[in-house]
Amino acid sequence: MSDTARTIGVVGAGSIGATVCADLVLHGFRVVLVDRDPAALERARRVVAEAVRFGPMLRPGLPRVGAAEALAGVTTYTALEALGGCEFVVENVSEEWETKRAVYRELDRVLPAGVGIGVNTSSIGIGRLAAETGRPELVVGIHFMNPAYLKEAVEVMRGAETSEACMAYVMGLLADLGKEGIVVGDFPGFVSNRISHLFFNEAARLVEEEGVEPAVIDQIFKRCFGHRMGPLETADLIGLDTVLLTLDSLHESYRDDRFKASAHLRALVADGRLGRKTGAGFHAYGLPAGGTGAAQG
Ligand SMILES: NC(=O)c1ccc[n+]([C@@H]2O[C@H](COP(=O)([O-])OP(=O)(O)OC[C@H]3O[C@@H](n4cnc5c(N)ncnc54)[C@H](O)[C@@H]3O)[C@@H](O)[C@H]2O)c1
Structure with a gap:
């Protein structure tokens, strides 16, 4: 992995978060992976190793990366403070309002101004979570399907306050992952x-x-x-x-x-x-x- 690799934060290393992490390292990003459960972080490292081994066979065109190199690109933590150096954060914690709400308040505290947050949710409103932060224009829905590294498109949910610049950033990030972003509005469950x-x-x-x-x-x-x-x-x-x-x-x-x-x-x-x-x-x-x-x- 190059010294100039971009760094993305991934919060929540469960079923979907682990595969988002794998997708990012397959495409040359460094990942700061945060989960409150150390066992989830350990499992996610195994998912990354499996993804780099099998992903390119299952989705021709996926970059080939050795397991050691991929794992060297992932650093794991149990505290959100570790995300301070990331250019963007994809949040994938459990689908419970109170859990997500607490994480957004904390992310807003630990992330530098200007850093956006992609909400990977199945049903919770983007505007509702954005309102828990002081940066609603930088909060955008980014609904990856499972397993993220095998999918060609992502449902992108634009909140009422999501800025043009934030939309452009996310569409660019998805393009860097070889994916199309399909934009929809912000209503529960999306399309x-x-x-x-x-x-x-x-x-x-x-x-x-x-x-x-x-x-x-x-x-x-x-x-x-x-x-x-x-x-x-x-x-x-x-x-x-x-x-x-x-x-x-x-x-x-x-x-x-x-x-x-x-x-x-x-x-x-x-x-x-x-x-x-x-x-x-x-x-x-x-x-x-x-x-x-x-x-x-
Ligand atoms: N599973 C999917 O296929 C899928 C697809 C797209 C979106 N989503 C959405 O992604 C989110 C995660 O879903 P999942 O299926 O991976 O859930 P999961 O239960 O498998 O994983 C959630 C992870 O979040 C961690 N977590 C919970 N609270 C936390 C906190 N405060 N700080 C740090 N980590 C915390 C848990 O320890 C767990 O590892 C949900 O919002 C879900 O709706 C899931």
Whole structure:
């Protein structure tokens, strides 16, 4: 990695944050990775090693970087103060209002003036989080899909106060990652999750109410509709805890029972069956992500 490499901060090293970190180092950035849980930081380092090994096979055109070089580009911390030297921060902490709100207040305190924050959220309003900071013009939604390094596009949510300069910066950053930014407005769930979570929830209800096998639901989407993954496989990849938090947040925002989470989904989360990250969700997997040589996705 060159001495002049740009440095981006990534906060939250869970399911999506680890893959955002991998995407950045694959494209020559240094990453300051922060999570309050040291075990998540350790897992993320394994995800980065897997991503640089398998990513270029799965997405031709991805740069090839050795695992040692990639890992040398990632420094890990448990405190947000470590982000002081970053040119931009991508925030990926848990999908809970109080958790994110506290992180935005703290980020605003530790980041130098002029440093922007990309909100990687599934449903929470960009303007609502921006209002927790003294830099609302520098807060923008940047919704990566999982695993970030294999995806060609990102949903970019422009808050009411997000500046032109901030939008231009983010579109440039995405271009540097070989991605297109698709800009949408700031409403709960945005375009992607306002639609996808209805699919996930209805699929879970079919399992619960009609006894349909998860594999059958996923096969219909893949074989009949031509989707690359079915809704329950996708939910397992995202993490069922995150899917449930997102449905709860959409239900609260829209007061619409279409978003009321299925009892089956809630029971899986209560049992600790969170999808790929725990080795089982709607489907059974091998070892959790970051615990094997296999790529996610
Ligand atoms: N999982 C996905 O596919 C996906 C895709 C796009 C966006 N998102 C969004 O990204 C965010 C993260 O989702 P996830 O699925 O990776 O969740 P996750 O639960 O897998 O990971 C969240 C991480 O945030 C850390 N964290 C929580 N509070 C923190 C704090 N105060 N300071 C530092 N770290 C903290 C946790 O320790 C955990 O490692 C959510 O807002 C989610 O909606 C998720």
